[in-house]
Amino acid sequence: MPLLRVRHLTEYSYRQPVSFGEHRIMMRPRESFDQRLVEARLTVVPEPRELRWLHDVFGNSVAIAQFDRRATALTVESEVVLHHAPLAQAQVDVEDYARLFPFTYSSEDMPDLLRSIERQHHDPGRVVDNWARAFVRDDGATDTVGLLTDIATRIKHDFTYVARHEKGTQTPIETLDKRQGTCRDFAVLMIEAVRALGFAARFISGYVYNPSRETGNLGGGNTHAWVRIFLPGSGWVEFDPTNGIIGNRGLIRVAVARDPYQAIPLSGTWAGFPRSFLGMRVEVDVSAATGPLPLPDQGAVNSRIAGTSRKSHRC
Incomplete structure (x- = not known):
């Protein structure tokens, strides 16, 4: 069963600080007999006021983030290591x-x-x-x-x-x-x-x-x-x-x-001046893993947990 590492980064940028409404994050792979999570980490800047997890009607893992601070950027990074068994x-x-x-x-x-x-x-x-x-x-x-x-x-x-x-x-x-x-x-x-x-x-x-x-x-x-x-x-x-x-x-x-x-990976709202939104950057990388996830930057651990903007992205 091959060991794979998945890194999914999304970053939204704004001209001036904006406020964020509730955001739904659906990035955690489903666990089954053919794919099993070994390690998972969800990182968000700015830090949400509250982050909770739930299973939706289909059994998907969804993180719900609520914010109480304004910011000029919102970054969500999901890092996962999992065993994956190919079925031909x-x-x-x-x-x-x-x-x-x-x-x-x-x-x-x-x-x-x-x-x-x-x-x-x-x-x-x-x-x-x-x-x-x-x-x-x-x-x-x-x-x-x-x-x-x-x-x-x-x-x-x-x-x-x-x-x-x-x-x-x-x-x-x-x-x-x-x-x-x-x-x-x-x-x-x-x-x-x-x-x-x-x-x-x-x-x-x-x-x-x-x-x-x-x-x-x-x-x-x-x-x-x-x-x-x-x-x-x-x-x-x-x-x-x-x-x-x-x-x-x-x-x-x-x-x-x-x-x-x-099945939208990221969804939510933001409030600010009409032309505040500058753009979105997405990076997804899937590669063979040789070990556990690297340790996070200790100076950012407490300020990185979950979020997104009203835009979504898929291929």
Whole structure:
């Protein structure tokens, strides 16, 4: 099980001191059999008046920070060391009744999967439906994993990845029309496509590990987004349409959600003069770890705990 280190830094700058409202921070990776936290540290400047943790409706770890001082900058830094166990496509095992598409989820699973099957975007012209149906064979012998793999790899090969730091996501129809988008646009397109076919799918936000900076996966240097689809026999299985990854190889989960707006890494408000905001700086680095996190600067320990501004960021 490889040992990885993740560093995620976000810094907001302002012309003059501003005040900060409540902020939600979702940077702590989820713990499971395939990824286990060894060490985690959340650092924030200025020091919040209060910092508390909670689990949201999906079981994601969320830090809530409240501030009582003004500042010209807000810095949030998450540092994590974790064990990560890659799962390859060949290890995806599907129950016999679900090996061929179409199939119906069991009566035990269906009540809990319904909201993840429900469509989130209007498609009056059935544009997404028709695009998804084109992957289904006419002779009734469509392999389930092969179908989902074809959708993910078609997005990777036929669509152009374009990084965008502004908040918001294109609709699936816009992505199909433009043939380009961010990782979150591709994830939303795949989610809507497989939901149109009756699959339960969820949006995942996290990090992608690039062993090679030159030939590695797209989406590095920022947070990344992909899809989880429920398959009887294997449960929730990762599909990354940006990189054509099937399984969790190189993918570190932070947030699981039904819709992208529920998985924003940083969100909150600030109050000040209208043109106070100067900009945002984001740094994300995922690398192989050889030991524990370095000790923090002792002079800053008490003044570094959690926060952000009303902007958010994903790839």
